Amino acid sequence: MERFADRILAWWDRHGRHDLPWQHPRSPYRVWVSEIMLQQTQVATVIPYFERFVRRFPDLAALADAPLDDVLAHWSGLGYYARARNLHRAARACMAQHGGTVPASAAELEALPGIGASTANAIISQAHDRPLAILDGNVRRVLARHAAVEGWPGQRAVHDRLWAEAESRLPAARGADYTQAIMDLGATLCTRSRPACEACPVSRDCVALARQQVDRLPSPRPGLKVREKNLFVLIQQRDDGAVLLVQRPPAGIWGGLWSLPEADSLEALADRFGLDARSLSTLPSFGHRLTHRKLTIHPACCPPDAATGIQDSRGRWCKREQWQALGIPSPVLRLLECLSEFQG
Ligand code: SF4
Structure with a gap:
């Protein structure tokens, strides 16, 4: 059987999303803005916000120079406004500490406000075409099901297990495409409800599918009180x-x-x-x-x-x-x- 990553890449070449605005050009700044917007929001919602945002703040310097009110106004409606405040603070930190560039190392990115390990890797892999593990909500769902990982992914042990699964499946090359491909798979086929397993390129060895556990993985957060x-x-x-x-x-x-x-x-x-x-x-x-x-x-x-x-x-x-x-x-x-x- 072909490797997991090869099957996902072959599927993405034919069915994936190749015309997202942050892919053209896939610069570190544009990828970073898109990754922050996508943290809690779906692609279709993000696209018009992204386009408006980068028209107003086309690069790091423009974002860092802008008043926070202006940045929040361009975020208005996307929700989770801490993301916009952190993005603004981080842009200023990049101007002051990184010579006006988005850092290319995970450690430096993670030191900026609002960027965790997964987001740092998502930015580097897409902007610099390197195969790196990511674990956003879509990828977590694919891996929790494909490897049948039980437990709420917010728990450290479950997160670590999923991270190891993500790392063990990386391709040797095409890092940027693979990151986009596995995110697309989670967003379009391996969806939260009624996933399209019949069209999935990795269904043959999907453990949750074989065990009929797809509906209950990933495990929900225990006792979330609203x-x-x-x-x-x-x-x-x-x-x-x-x-x-x-x-x-x-x-x-x-x-x-x-x-x-x-x-x-x-x-x-x-x-x-x-x-x-x-x-x-x-x-x-x-x-x-x-x-x-x-x-x-x-x-x-x-x-x-x-x-x-x-x-x-x-x-x-x-x-x-x-x-x-x-x-x-x-x-x-x-x-x-x-x-x-x-x-x-
Ligand atoms: S077979 Fe279904 S549950 Fe398994 S990874 Fe594919 S879409 Fe997800």
Whole structure:
């Protein structure tokens, strides 16, 4: 039987994705940006964000020079904003410590904010065409199933076992293509639910398939608790259409982004601005899911005559063209866009 890597490469040559924007050109900077965007987000979602991001920040120097607000604005909607903050800090570190280049050694890359061992190897293998082990979510799933590795991959022992599996399957050459190929296999065939095993190039020796364990591997995280939270947000709008936004603290959910003023209850929200809760008109609530939290967002509008007098020390009155240029959490952005469309 052909080696694992050869079968995956032959499959990728015929069926893989060869036209992703970060493949042309596959420069270290572009690969790095794409890898950070892809950490918790699917390829189809990332593509338009990537294109917009590299148009605005075409190289390390442009990214390092930009204000953080501008970087967050170009990340707005992708979620997991710590990634954008780390990317920005790392770009500045590359300018200061690495002569304005993305380092080509795993140790130097891992010393930068937001880059772990797998991401470092993914960047080097694709930018410098070297066969190196990676373990992103897609690859973890392929290997956990193909080798039938039991246990949650977040546990050190399980992670180490999967890392060893990844290393033992590397090809001697075509490192960049192999990295893309195994990620593509996980994203398009060996999917979380209903994988297309009949079309898979490594099905003949897939242990999970032979043992009928595909559905339960990789093992889920034991006892993951999702907390529920109610978020009451206040929409204050002046006669000229400007809404009041406040910048969130740098750490925590949506750190550093601009959002509507919020509180845990309608009364607390009204209190914060010296308003009577009964004077606020509520809009329909809606849900938003974060990794460990289920948010229910309850928007409330302030009476128009009360809005112009309201001040908030961290706040900024923004017209549509101004808030469109800020980093805003996606559910809040959707709310502002709906409001703006509704008002014509
Ligand atoms: S045979 Fe199925 S479960 Fe096994 S690696 Fe291929 S797609 Fe994944």
